[in-house]
Amino acid sequence: MTLKGEWFNVIFAKPLRGKEFTLVDAKEKPEVPKECEPIAKQGDRESRKLWRHVTCALFRNKINIATDAKVWIEQRQRDEAQRRRKTGKEFQPKLFEKDGENWIYKYSLEGRKEP
Incomplete structure (x- = not known):
């Protein structure tokens, strides 16, 4: 299988024998804010x-x-x-x-x- 695209956009997959398809569309996923301690802590x-x-x-x-x-x-x-x-x-x-x-x-x- 080959993959192409961008991690923050659309990633397409194509099996060795078969048609290309959308593996994941990151734009459709909700953005999850990062959680981390303040640098001082x-x-x-x-x-x-x-x-x-x-x-x-x-x-x-x-x-x-x-x-x-x-x-x-x-x-x-x-x-x-x-x-x-x-x-x-x-x-x-x-x-x-x-x-x-x-x-x-x-x-x-x-x-x-x-x-």
């Missing part, structure tokens, strides 16, 4: 707080500032990973757990309670 590593300087710079079309902020975040992550390797400390994700070769969200709908 977020932990230091939560995405919106962590990447806020990059986002702000991009909104202001300050590409160099956004790039510098992104490079700083990524370099800090590399440095932390290197320190963990040197000390033999394994990274412990807060919201995911290892299941063989896969990572599973700890609070999935498999009967587990939300944090």
